[in-house]
Amino acid sequence: MSPQRPYHHGDLRRAVLSAALDVIAAEGPSAVSLRDLARRAGVSHAAPAHHFKDRTGLLTAIAAEGYAMLATALDEAKDLRDAGVRYVRFAREHPAHFQVMFAPELLRENDLELTTARALAGKHLRDAVAAVPSSGRGPDARLAGVAAWSLAHGFATLLLSHNLEGPMGDRDPEEVFRTLTGMLFARTSGSD
Amino acid sequence: MSPQRPYHHGDLRRAVLSAALDVIAAEGPSAVSLRDLARRAGVSHAAPAHHFKDRTGLLTAIAAEGYAMLATALDEAKDLRDAGVRYVRFAREHPAHFQVMFAPELLRENDLELTTARALAGKHLRDAVAAVPSSGRGPDARLAGVAAWSLAHGFATLLLSHNLEGPMGDRDPEEVFRTLTGMLFARTSGSD
DNA sequence: CGGGCAATCTAGTCACTGTCAAGTTCCTGG
DNA sequence: CCAGGAACTTGACAGTGACTAGATTGCCCG
Incomplete structure (x- = not known):
């Protein structure tokens, strides 16, 4: 099929995105070259620019896509711990998206698609925090959210940068994370 | 003096390092150009390569320097909480170092200076964890370390990527972090 | 059926980058 | 005083992102 490569690629945008994700996962965002x-993708050197305008535009599109996926994942979480587990799982399953999402200097921060997707993900995260009975709306509600987010984000980040392979051995990361949340949040639920 | 720029710069290595740190702090590691x-530094375009060989070599030198500084900071910590505070403080005071230290794809991982500095920092971190009375050497000692590290690292990372400015307002980050550790570790010290 | 139009892609150029090889200047040790 | 090496310069090459003008294609509308 594809006689001898038609003039139009068909879905170049998707092809470029997917190739970019491969490169980022393997060698980091700085290794992507349009x-x-x-x-x-088998097209001319300037073709990708028609879909993303910029290198920055490409990375911004990836980040926006990532926030959208993270938002739906968090939306289905049952409670805060589940949200944390899903956060970590997302980072493992979509490492390229995750890396780009938190590299602001590579993104066009005022991009509409990006900001809305990020805002939605943030909302679902705050919802998960608010759903914890005790910390419903104390003055520390925000801080509890920061704590939970920091724990999940730090764990995910260290995981992706291969810093937990020593201490964790070959245990399942999700299981380890679940244990961590158990250790930390066990008795804090009814603190005051 | 310095008649009209002597042939030898004097301390080009330090000058390039310091300029690189400025650029990284302002625009990220991908924005540095030899x-x-x-x-x-007012020298010819190929001069930096004489001191660092590579772009990768430059970043590796920065990372190694960062791990060395972090190691001394952690070495002076009184207890685990203090170590966490120092970790966060280090990230805030040396954001460029911190970013590069955890971007493995930008570094020469087999560099001797880097690996030894990193090992030393890791040792001091483990020491701080082991110094906690209860979790001296239980089977969960490692996990406790991972938890503490994840919390501090996640907090520092989110801080540097400007993700905590909303929830934190203009409070002092170190104070917030101290509060977080209080919330999480308050009653876990004598768990079993 | 077919003209025209917009989306898509090609091809060429420019300024920039990292890296290499070969020179030049300076300092130091013997 | 003068070899020799370290620090730096100069020049060149391939690869890059961004931009432009132009070619090709598919498709809508008459």
Whole structure:
């Protein structure tokens, strides 16, 4: 099929995105080159620019997509612990998205699609925090959210940068994280 | 003096490092260019390569320096909480180092200076965890370390990526972090 | 059925980058 | 005083992102 490569690629946008995700997961965001992605997709060197305008535009699109996926994942969480587990799982299953999402200097921060997706993900995260009975709306509600987010985010980040392979051995990361939340939040639920 | 720029710069290595740190703090590691650093230092475009060989070599040197500084900071910590506070403080005071330290794809991982500095920092971190009375050496000692590290690292990372400015307002980050550790570790010290 | 139009892609250019190889200047040790 | 090496310069090459003008294609509307 594809006689001898038709003039129109078909779905170049998706192809470039997916190739970019591969490269980022393997060698980090700084290794993505529009020309290289074009080569992989079998199109001319400037074709990707028509879909993303910029290198920054491409990365911004990836980040926005990531926040959208994270938002739906968090939306289905039963409680705060489940949200944390889903956060970590998301980072493991979509490492490329995760990396780009938290590299603000690579993104066009005023991009509409990005900001709305991020806001939605943030809302679902706050909802999960608010759903914890005790910390419903104390003055520390925000701080509890920061604590939970820090724990999950730090764990996910250290995981992706291969810093937990020593201490964790070959245990399942999700299980380890679940244990961690148990250790930390066990008795804090009814603190005051 | 310095007639009209002597042939030898004097301390080009330090000058390039410091310029690189400025750029990284302002625009991230992907914005550093050896040629730009050379221009800032007022030397020819290839001079920096003599001290660092590579772009990767430069970043590796920065990471190693960062781990060394972090190691001394952690070494002076009184207890685990203090170590966490120092970890966060280090990230705030040396954001450029911190970013590069945890971007493995930008570094020469087999560099001797880097690996030894990192090992030393890791040792001091484990020491701080082991110094907690209860979790001296239970089977969960490692997990406690992972929990503490995740919390501090996540907090520091979110701080540097400007994700905590909303929830924290203009409170002092170190104070907030101290509160967090109080919330989480308050009653876990004598768990079993 | 077919003209035209917009989306898509090609091809060429420019300024910039990292890296290499070969020179030049300076300092130091013998 | 003068070899030799370290610090730096100069020049060149391939690869990059961004931009432009132009070619090709599919498709809508008459």
